[in-house]
Amino acid sequence: MDGVALDVSTRLLREIARGDRDAFTRFYDLHAALVHTFALRILRERGEAEEVVQDVFVQVWRQAETYSTDRGSPEAWLIMMTRSRGIDKLRSRRRRDEMVRPAENPDRLPELVVLESASGPAEARATLGGALADLPVAQRSVLELAYFDGLTQSEIAARLGEPLGTVKTRMRSGLERLRGLLAARSGAERA
């Protein structure tokens, strides 16, 4: 497994684990945009999203040695850390909001603004976005409510006024499509 077969990010993580600060800088430059984009989508607030980016990369520095390819790609690892920190913040904000209804935070972005102000120039991103847009809205929205907004399946059912079984079925079919998309993409990369 060692050697040429490792992708850039995995190699960088190994160097980071040995305390290589240059490798860390390169790793940050490769992935900061993805982590920031994702955190901003979850929190819709710049200040909190930036805190998540900082925390995630500090965690990368401290825990690079615990990363193992057996557990998935470096991107999947980063994305998991980002989501978990993002959703934690989101939930504690929701708890605060429930206790005291605060004046609207002017820094907080309105719903969906990130999705609509499409400015991603990368071709791959456009293709992916397009492929995701092909998902039936019903499937896509349950995936987004769970993955981006941190709702559990029964919360989603309550929010949409749909039976839990329907929500589960849509999640399953949505994930099935995502897996198909991923397989098609890695197939295309190999070809």
Added chain:
Amino acid sequence: MNHEQWLEQADVYALGALDGEEQRLFEAHLATGCAICAARLRDTREALTIMPKALPEAPPPPALRARVLERIAAERPPAAAPVVLRPERDRRRVLGWAGWAGLAAAAALLIVVNAQLRTTRQELRALQDRLASLQTELAQREEALRFLSDPNVRYVSLGGLKPTLEASAWLLWNPTTRQGLLLARGLPSAPAGHAYELWALAGAQPVPAGVFTVDAGGRGLLRLPPLPAGHTYDAFAVTLEPVPGVPKPTGPMHLHGKVL
């Protein structure tokens, strides 16, 4: 919960959408070391990376990069994290006798704590193994119970033949679904490179029905794969065959019994 249901839970877990109790149950299942669910979880998480990657990119401000790099500059190198016990050069001069004694005591304590932690970890792993084997056993019993409660299921008794007269087996056989569960007793352990093979006999034609080995107590359990349709299976037999099994019996027959 059967495994198909666990896999579905794995998907919802990857999405972070299981409700509290279900999440706890799934994590407990995962902690038993279920490799199938762990693999599924990994695949689903990989597929989910598409969601953030498909978002229109929002580049982070350059000031954030500077802040992150500053924080990392203030961090210890990760590999050097456990150096707590190595006194730094200039501090060594300042350390008096009491300081050294304290340090030695701390080191001794750390060694003890470390040893205890290792024992606890080993105990935990042993408990997880035990839990996994209990769950397997439970699943097998549930399966046997499901079988027994099906009115179509027949009980086939197999008796020992010449090489092992004292051996016996019973087979729960469902002729409708053509599935079954075999429990054999008193068979000697198979010689290296060999295993027992079960045959379903349709008249004179033997159809392979699975391969099994026996434990130190001579017990063997086999869940029959669904057998091909279009035959009436009227008897079953067990022979000793080279691993991984053969399409036609070649070895000595150890057990035989008719479907009554």
